[in-house]
Amino acid sequence: MHKLSLLVGAVSLLALSGCGSDSDDLPPPPTPPAPPPPPVTIVDVAVDNGSFTTLVAALTEAQLVDALSDPDASFTVFAPTDDAFALLGQDAIDDLLANQDQLTDVLTYHVIDGEVNAEAAIAAAGATVEMFNGDSVGLSFVNDTLFVNQATVTSTDIQTDNGIIHVIDAVLMPPAERGEPTANIVETAVAAGSFETLVAAVEAAGLADTLSDPNAEFTVFAPTDDAFAMLGQDTIDVLLDNPDVLEGILLQHVVPGTVNSITAFSLVGQSPETASGATIPVGLNADTDLLTFGGANIVTTDIYTTNGVIHVIDMVVVADVEVPAPPVSIVDVAVENGSFTTLVAALQATGLDTVLANTDEQFTVFAPTDAAFALLGQDAIDDLLMDTAALSNILQYHVISGATILQDAAVTVAQSNDSLVTMTNMQDAALSLSGSDLYVNASRVALADVMADNGVIHVVDQVILPPADRGEPTQNIAEVVVSNANFSTLLAALDIAGLDTTLADEMETFTVFAPTNAAFDKIEDMALDGLLADTDALTNVLLQHVIIGAEVNSLGAYAANGSNVDTAAMEDVSVAIVNFAQAENTDSTEVSYDAVNQRLVGGLGSDNPGFTLYTFDNDLGTGGSACVDGCATNWPPVIVTDGDVSSIPGLSVIERGDGSMQAAYQGRPLYFFANDTAAGDTNGQGVGDVWYTVDQPQVALQIQGSNVTTTDIYTTNGVIHVIDTVITETLE
Numbered sequence: 176m177h178k179l180s181l182l183v184g185a186v187s188l189l190a191l192s193g194c195g196s197d198s199d200d201l202p203p204p205p206t207p208p209a210p211p212p213p214p215v216t217i218v219d220v221a222v223d224n225g226s227f228t229t230l231v232a233a234l235t236e237a238q239l240v241d242a243l244s245d246p247d248a249s250f251t252v253f254a255p256t257d258d259a260f261a262l263l264g265q266d267a268i269d270d271l272l273a274n275q276d277q278l279t280d281v282l283t284y285h286v287i288d289g290e291v292n293a294e295a296a297i298a299a300a301g302a303t304v305e306m307f308n309g310d311s312v313g314l315s316f317v318n319d320t321l322f323v324n325q326a327t328v329t330s331t332d333i334q335t336d337n338g339i340i341h342v343i344d345a346v347l348m349p350p351a352e353r354g355e356p357t358a359n360i361v362e363t364a365v366a367a368g369s370f371e372t373l374v375a376a377v378e379a380a381g382l383a384d385t386l387s388d389p390n391a392e393f394t395v396f397a398p399t400d401d402a403f404a405m406l407g408q409d410t411i412d413v414l415l416d417n418p419d420v421l422e423g424i425l426l427q428h429v430v431p432g433t434v435n436s437i438t439a440f441s442l443v444g445q446s447p448e449t450a451s452g453a454t455i456p457v458g459l460n461a462d463t464d465l466l467t468f469g470g471a472n473i474v475t476t477d478i479y480t481t482n483g484v485i486h487v488i489d490m491v492v493v494a495d496v497e498v499p500a501p502p503v504s505i506v507d508v509a510v511e512n513g514s515f516t517t518l519v520a521a522l523q524a525t526g527l528d529t530v531l532a533n534t535d536e537q538f539t540v541f542a543p544t545d546a547a548f549a550l551l552g553q554d555a556i557d558d559l560l561m562d563t564a565a566l567s568n569i570l571q572y573h574v575i576s577g578a579t580i581l582q583d584a585a586v587t588v589a590q591s592n593d594s595l596v597t598m599t600n601m602q603d604a605a606l607s608l609s610g611s612d613l614y615v616n617a618s619r620v621a622l623a624d625v626m627a628d629n630g631v632i633h634v635v636d637q638v639i640l641p642p643a644d645r646g647e648p649t650q651n652i653a654e655v656v657v658s659n660a661n662f663s664t665l666l667a668a669l670d671i672a673g674l675d676t677t678l679a680d681e682m683e684t685f686t687v688f689a690p691t692n693a694a695f696d697k698i699e700d701m702a703l704d705g706l707l708a709d710t711d712a713l714t715n716v717l718l719q720h721v722i723i724g725a726e727v728n729s730l731g732a733y734a735a736n737g738s739n740v741d742t743a744a745m746e747d748v749s750v751a752i753v754n755f756a757q758a759e760n761t762d763s764t765e766v767s768y769d770a771v772n773q774r775l776v777g778g779l780g781s782d783n784p785g786f787t788l789y790t791f792d793n794d795l796g797t798g799g800s801a802c803v804d805g806c807a808t809n810w811p812p813v814i815v816t817d818g819d820v821s822s823i824p825g826l827s828v829i830e831r832g833d834g835s836m837q838a839a840y841q842g843r844p845l846y847f848f849a850n851d852t853a854a855g856d857t858n859g860q861g862v863g864d865v866w867y868t869v870d871q872p873q874v875a876l877q878i879q880g881s882n883v884t885t886t887d888i889y890t891t892n893g894v895i896h897v898i899d900t901v902i903t904e905t906l907e
Contacts, residue, residue, distance in 0.1 A: 214246035214336035221254060221340070229260040229268065236272050237279045243286075243337075250307075250338035251287040253323050255346045263346055283308035284349045290339050293331035297321055303441050310349045313440025317459070318592060323347060324440045325464040345464060350437050351477045360386045360395055360480045372403035372411065379415050380422040386429070386482075393450075393483040394434040396468045398491045405582070406491055410626050413499050423496045426451035427469070433483050436476035439466055453494055458590045462610050462737035469494060470586030472611050489611060492583045498626060505540055505627040506532040514634075517548040517556065524560050525567040531574070531629075538630035539575040541615050543638045550773065550873060551638055571600035572641045579630045582623035586613055594734045602641050607736035609752050615639055616733045617874040619754055636756070637874055642729050643887045651892045652687055653679035661897075664695040671707055672714040678721075678892075685893035686722040688748075688878050690901045697842040698901060699798030706906075715905040718744035719879075726893045729886035732876055744905055748879040753824050756873050764822045765815050765838050766845065768871070772855065775840060775869040778822060781813055783847050785854030788813065790843040792865040799829050800837055800844045810846040810859070810866070813838040825880055825900075840869055841882065841900045879904060 218240050221227040234240050243250060260268055271278050286307040291299075300316035312323050321328040323343060330342035356363075361383050364370040377383050386393060403411055414421045429450040434442075439457055443466070446454035455469040466473040469492035478485040506528050509515040522528040531538055548556055559566045576599045580588075588594055589606035598604050604615050613620040618637035625632040653675050656662045669675040678685060695703060706713050721743040727735070732750055739747035756770040764778030766788065777783040789810065793801045802810050815836045820826040828836045829844055838845045848859030848866070859866050876883040878898060885897035 216244045216246060216337045217250060217252055217335050217340060218244045220333060220335050226256045226258075226342075227254055229257050230254055233260075233272060233278060233282055237275055237282050239279065239282055246337050248337050249288075249290050251289065251291040252338065252340050253285045253312075253326070253328070253343045253347065254340050255285070255326070255343055256329075259326070259343060259345050280308050280349055281346070284310055284312070284347050285343075292339055293321065293328075293341065296328075296331075296341070301441055301445065303437055308349060311437050312347065313437045313443070315441055315443035315459075317444040322440070322443060322459065324437070325459060325466070350435065351479075353479045356479045356481050358480055359389065359482045360393060360485060362387070363478060363480045363485060364395075364397060369399050369401075370397055372400050373397055376403075376415065376421055376425060380418050380425050382422065382425060389482055391482060392431070392433045394430040394432065395483065395485050396428045396430075396471070396473070396488050396492070397485050398428070398471070398488050402471070402488060402490050405622075406624050407626070409501055410498065410624065413501065413626075417499055420496060420498060423451055424491065424493055424498075427453050427455060427492050427494055427496065428488075435484055436466065436473075436486070439468075439473070439476070439486070455492060455494060456587060458587075460590070460608060460611075462608055467586075467590065468492065470583045470590065490583055490586070493581045493624075494583060498581075500626045500628045502628050504532040504534055504629050505538055505632060508625060508627045508632060509542060514544045514546075515542055517545050518542055521560065521566055521570055525563050525570060527567065527570055534629040536629055537577060537579045539578055539580040540630065540632050541573045541618065541620070541635045541639060542632045543573070543618075543635050544621075547618075547636050547638055568600050568641060569638070572598045572602060572604065573635075573639055574599040581631060582613065582620070582633065585620075585623075585633070589613060595730065600641065603730055604639065605730045605733035605736075607734055607752065609736055609754070612754070614733070614736060614752055616642075616730070617752055617876060619874070636754075643889070645728075645889045648889045648891050650890055651679050651681050652685055652890045652895060655888060655890050655895060656689065661691045661693075662689060664692045665690055668695075668707060668713060668717060672710060672717055674714065674717055681892045683892060684724055684726050686725060686727040687893065687895045688720045688881070688883070688898045688902070689895050690720065690881075690898055691884075693795075694881075694899050694901050696795040698796075698903075700796040702798065703796070712906060715744050716901070716903060718742060719746055719748065719902050719905050720898075728889075728894055729876070729896070732878075732883070732886070732896070746905055748902060748904075749877075751824070751877045753875050753877050754873065755823060755871055755875070758823045760822070763817060763819070765813055765820055766823055766826055766840070768823060769855070770873055773873055774871060775823070775845070776854070777813065777847065782811065783851075783854075786847050786851055787855065787857050787859070788840075788845045788869050789848055789859050789866050790840075790869055791846060792867070794844050800831050802844075802846065803832055809849050811849065813845040813847065824877065825882070843869075845869065878902070 221231050234243065271281065284306050287304065288307055296314060297316050300314045303311040303313050305311050315322045324347055326343040326345035326347055328341050329344050333340035358366060361377065364374050377386060427449045430447055431450060442457040443459050446456045448454050458467040460467050460472055463472065468488055471488035471490035471492055473486045474489050475487035506522065509519050522531065575596060585606055586608065588596065589608045594606045595603040596606060607614045615635060616639050618635040618639045620633045621636045622634035625634065656666050669678065706716065719742050722740060723743045733752065735750040736752045739749050741747050755768040758768040760767040760778050763780045765781045767776055767778035769776045775788045777786045777788060791802050800812060812831065815828050815838050818828065818836060820828055820838045825841045827839050829839050831837050850858045857868055860868050879902045881898040881900035881902055883896045884899050888895040
């Protein structure tokens with residue numbers, strides 16, 4: 176029995192063993208875990224983005240790629256784009272790449288050890304932050320924009336596995352070392368040779384000993400001799416004869432302690448207290464990226480002395496100090512000057528001469544010269560002198576009543592969020608800056624702070640015409656486009672893109688920069704046909720001409736001078752006031768500007784300096800020049816040999832059939848006329864109804880480089896501004 180039991184057990188065990196050997200019945204082995212993805216580092220993101228090729232090349236040259244690729248590290252990088260590096264110029268970039276020590280110093284000046292997101296950076300605004308190279312940057316937050324020194328942070332919080340990238344629009348340069356200066360503030364100013372008036376003023380006000388004190392430290396914002404000269408010698412003499420007033424002005428240029436440029440960057444948007452007790456605003460000039468103090472540009476920073484630091488400024492900051500004026504009225508000054516005969520005649524014709532001669536009132540007058548009035552043309556001047564009501568309105572639009580606003584105060588307003596001022600005719604005007612030039616609407620202040628007993632005169636180079644009233648329009652934007660034959664191509668494009676109904680929506684508000692048929696004609700025919708056939712591309716191009724949700728009239732556009740505004744294409748466009756009279760004309764300039772006749776002419780570097788330039792209508796739609804062989808003999812093209820025609824905004828080059836390069840303006844090739852025998856001749860005007868001079872008003876409002884030829888066409892759902900060139904940046 177026992178043997179049988181054992182046998183049965185053995186058979187059962189064998190059976191079980193046989194079942195277990197069948198591999199088809201076993202559960203599959205567990206799937207091994209996927210390997211973790213490789214870390215995406217700061218360098219990986221920069222390489223993949225495509226907008227940081229110069230930065231990546233610089234990191235490679237400086238042997239910093241491995242450091243910023245370390246997955247176990249944590250960094251914050253303020254990353255300049257290729258466009259930011261391009262602002263340095265290729266020579267400067269090449270020099271930087273060739274000097275590894277300097278390159279490393281510059282690059283590590285863009286890096287913080289550890290992660291600092293946008294929220295933390297904004298919270299730190301108003302302070303300085305130490306960078307990886309040991310130097311500091313100044314953070315500021317103004318108008319919802321974060322700045323690092325002078326650079327604008329254009330994109331934030333690009334997260335990587337070893338840190339954060341913030342994109343900036345300028346390369347940061349480490350500050351100058353203090354070194355071991357051997358001269359005090361006064362000695363340094365004397366030795367410079369460009370502060371003679373300042374030194375004389377400091378001595379006249381009895382401040383030389385104070386600013387030479389070795390036991391004190393000061394920061395001096397030092398106006399140059401040219402800055403003082405802008406006040407005029409009469410005003411300077413008055414100040415030197417009034418030491419108390421002079422002391423008050425000078426002490427407004429002094430801040431106790433040493434405030435270097437980095438600390439000044441952190442003060443942007445704030446108003447530090449000066450030695451006079453007055454608070455003076457620190458800002459950034461949006462057009463030049465220069466620090467400003469009381470509206471004056473700081474043109475040189477960080478001149479260290481044994482008892483502080485000097486920053487050089489281009490304007491005297493008068494602020495609220497009351498300057499004694501000569502005992503003459505504004506009208507007396509205008510009469511005695513001799514350059515305002517038309518203005519004086521206009522004042523007398525309207526009876527406003529007696530108003531501005533009243534020394535019991537204060538006025539700020541933006542005074543057009545005789546040359547400024549001449550730009551209107553004699554017929555227009557004669558008509559105005561006959562229509563005293565219209566003339567009075569125009570003249571009052573040049574006057575601010577009840578206040579003496581000096582240049583520094585006007586510049587401060589121009590840099591503020593509210594840059595509109597109310598003129599005597601109760602209409603607003605816009606103050607803005609273009610570089611260091613102050614503008615009132617489109618008129619440049621050529622000379623500021625001409626003092627009188629009852630106010631101040633600022634000399635302007637254009638008559639400032641009041642903007643059109645909005646009135647009560649009866650057509651929407653789409654209807655205006657339909658009714659104007661000059662917009663037939665625009666109308667067809669809007670219809671193809673399905674935007675005609677959008678711009679007819681009277682529940683929405685739009686600003687439209689409307690290209691004319693002539694603007695579309697500048698595009699090569701095949702390219703235009705291709706654009707009209709590509710609905711998506713066409714829609715993006717058209718939306719680049721539209722601002723949704725705002726009616727930006729000409730005043731709003733003037734106030735936006737030097738800035739960018741967002742469009743419906745989710746891309747921004749630049750807004751700029753361009754003064755063609757300031758165009759350079761050197762031995763290498765092919766195209767220049769005739770300010771008297773307001774047209775383009777040959778530059779000193781061309782074959783015919785000063786000769787009138789022309790465009791050829793048969794070039795339209797060709798994308799190049801149709802004037803060859805015998806035509807080019809009669810109409811010689813403006814040839815460019817160095818590839819550079821940057822003297823005037825809107826200039827470019829096109830390649831001719833023979834491989835030579837020809838200058839073009841707003842896409843139109845430029846020519847001389849062989850039958851013009853002297854500078855100023857216009858014998859080619861209208862020849863064959865296809866040749867025309869290139870007329871250009873002295874000052875133009877430009878949107879992304881396109882001239883605005885007509886402003887303020889009001890509609891029931893917004894406003895239209897007419898432009899002369901199609902904005903095609905979305906195609907690039």
